[in-house]
Amino acid sequence: QVQFVESGGGLEQPGGSLRLSCAVSGIAFYIYSMAWYRQAPGKQRELVASITSGGGTNYDDSVKGRFTISRDNDRSTVSLHMDRLKFEDTAVYYCNARTPFDDSWGQGTQVTVSS
Secondary structure: OOEEEEEOOEEEOOOOOEEEEEEEEOOOHHHOOEEEEEEOOOOOOEEEEEEOOOOOEEEOOOOOOOEEEEEEOOOOEEEEEEOOOOHHHOEEEEEEEOOOOOOOOOOOEEEEEOO
8 A cells, every 4th residue: 555654844934944755655666756745724735846757857836946856766755855935835745646646645744934
């Protein structure tokens, strides 16, 4: 069974940085395009960044130039480095495949940007 375990969130001031990590199990990780999603209070979950099996990346315009997604196929992990955080980055962050396993969302990790 596929499992996603996110970690690394926390409270950070505007302009600060955080690094999120996600451990993936139950799938042939190296085959899949992976992604980070986020859900802010009262809003739908949205795609933040994705990375193909070959390492090609895509970002939502709201995070382009500030966030960097990466993956380690040997360790079956996907990471999100977040720089120059903004108030509007506050959300629960989830990882999943680019085409999500809808029955297997993890708990997510809370990111709160506040002064």
